[in-house]
Amino acid sequence: MTQLDLNKLDKLAYLSIKKGVNIQPGQDLLITASIESLPLLRKLVDYAYKEGAGVVTPIFTDPHITKSRFQYATDQSFDRTQTWLYEGIKNAFKNNTARLAVVSEDPQLLSNFDSDKVSRASKATSLAYKPALEYISNFEINWNIISYPGKAWAKLVFPDLSDEEAVKKLGDAIFHASRIINDDPLKEWDDHNKKLKSKAKWMNEMNFESLLYKGPGTNLEVGLAVGHEWVGGSTNTKKGIPTFPNMPTEEIFTTPHCKKVNGTVRSTKPLSYQGSLIENIEVEFKNGKIIKMNASNGKDVFSKVLKTDEGASQLGEIALVPHSSPISQTGLVYYNTLYDENSSCHLAIGQCYSKCFKDKSLTKEQVIANGGNSSLIHIDWMIGSDKIDISGKDHNGNLIPVFKQGEWCN
Ligand code: ZN
Ligand code: ZN
Numbered sequence: 001m002t003q004l005d006l007n008k009l010d011k012l013a014y015l016s017i018k019k020g021v022n023i024q025p026g027q028d029l030l031i032t033a034s035i036e037s038l039p040l041l042r043k044l045v046d047y048a049y050k051e052g053a054g055v056v057t058p059i060f061t062d063p064h065i066t067k068s069r070f071q072y073a074t075d076q077s078f079d080r081t082q083t084w085l086y087e088g089i090k091n092a093f094k095n096n097t098a099r100l101a102v103v104s105e106d107p108q109l110l111s112n113f114d115s116d117k118v119s120r121a122s123k124a125t126s127l128a129y130k131p132a133l134e135y136i137s138n139f140e141i142n143w144n145i146i147s148y149p150g151k152a153w154a155k156l157v158f159p160d161l162s163d164e165e166a167v168k169k170l171g172d173a174i175f176h177a178s179r180i181i182n183d184d185p186l187k188e189w190d191d192h193n194k195k196l197k198s199k200a201k202w203m204n205e206m207n208f209e210s211l212l213y214k215g216p217g218t219n220l221e222v223g224l225a226v227g228h229e230w231v232g233g234s235t236n237t238k239k240g241i242p243t244f245p246n247m248p249t250e251e252i253f254t255t256p257h258c259k260k261v262n263g264t265v266r267s268t269k270p271l272s273y274q275g276s277l278i279e280n281i282e283v284e285f286k287n288g289k290i291i292k293m294n295a296s297n298g299k300d301v302f303s304k305v306l307k308t309d310e311g312a313s314q315l316g317e318i319a320l321v322p323h324s325s326p327i328s329q330t331g332l333v334y335y336n337t338l339y340d341e342n343s344s345c346h347l348a349i350g351q352c353y354s355k356c357f358k359d360k361s362l363t364k365e366q367v368i369a370n371g372g373n374s375s376l377i378h379i380d381w382m383i384g385s386d387k388i389d390i391s392g393k394d395h396n397g398n399l400i401p402v403f404k405q406g407e408w409c410n
Pocket of ligand 1: 341380
């Protein structure tokens with residue numbers, strides 16, 4: 001039995017449309033996916049229309065076509081992008097189109113190409129996509145990201161298995177992590193959501209001034225933004241529609257104060273970024289800025305990323321995930337941030353989430369004045385393990401245990 005479990009694939013599609021995106025009657029839907037994920041995509045479109053979607057539009061990518069550019073295009077290609085497309089996507093979001101992304105690609109797709117070309121191309125895309133991305137990060141619209149086990153990704157996670165077995169295994173891991181374990185994943189997600197909400201509530205009641213992280217290679221104090229709020233699980237869009245942006249999701253997260261981060265931190269899992277693997281990242285922060293950086297692999301790529309703009313070398317997010325999360329329990333490295341970030345406490349350099357403030361009506365300028373970071377990028381990397389202790393410092397300077405050996409204390 002090495003077939004991908006089609007029954008569970010069907011449940012994943014239904015879960016994504018119904019709980020993840022939570023498509024509304026008459027609402028249009030934009031889906032991006034690799035051509036490889038067509039079996040899932042067709043089910044998603046069926047369910048979207050059954051739930052009353054207006055018009056569903058897929059945008060496909062193909063690994064060969066993506067690589068073709070880096071192999072054959074002339075140098076001037078890499079500072080350009082499909083500006084017209086991102087303009088259109090922005091207009092779609094402006095008109096309340098919902099968004100669904102299916103992730104299935106080989107995380108190392110571009111690792112053998114010139115990192116300069118890769119980073120120039122991604123910068124051009126980030127710039128063009130930024131106006132559209134703001135509709136997503138500010139939750140003007142409902143959106144969801146799920147995964148499909150693409151062959152090259154599966155072989156990276158399970159290099160010793162045959163193609164078919166690797167896809168089946170990664171599929172099972174995706175279903176397990178997405179809590180498709182019994183007949184009623186929707187209820188499973190409601191229960192999970194309640195737990196995440198209660199942790200966020202406790203952190204909000206504590207209203208810490210900063211968090212202190214201690215572990216091998218890590219001794220870091222992260223100040224929290226003024227008026228920050230911890231959030232996790234479902235999010236209500238500005239129109240009041242509950243949506244689950246990430247499936248899986250195990251994190252509660254907030255906005256750090258981007259000028260009040262000091263000390264050293266070491267990553268605990270490889271970071272897969274734009275087709276490259278960045279491993280064993282070690283950085284030192286001073287007054288919020290990364291002033292020293294090292295990595296055993298992909299140092300070049302990471303150092304270019306840090307130079308994207310002013311905010312790229314400052315923190316935009318911190319997130320708490322217990323070491324016992326279902327994703328972490330599999331013991332696998334997924335080489336996919338959606339999975340790896342949800343198996344572990346993490347940080348993100350770059351753009352902060354404006355929704356992580358108690359006052360939801362802050363202007364961009366107010367977010368920045370409160371310590372929120374602004375950047376073209378947002379990159380999560382993992383710093384959690386069973387050796388990490390975290391304590392919260394309250395406004396009187398008292399230390400209260402939050403995580404002990406990777407698990408919640410309360
Ligand atoms: Zn996160
Ligand atoms: Zn993040």
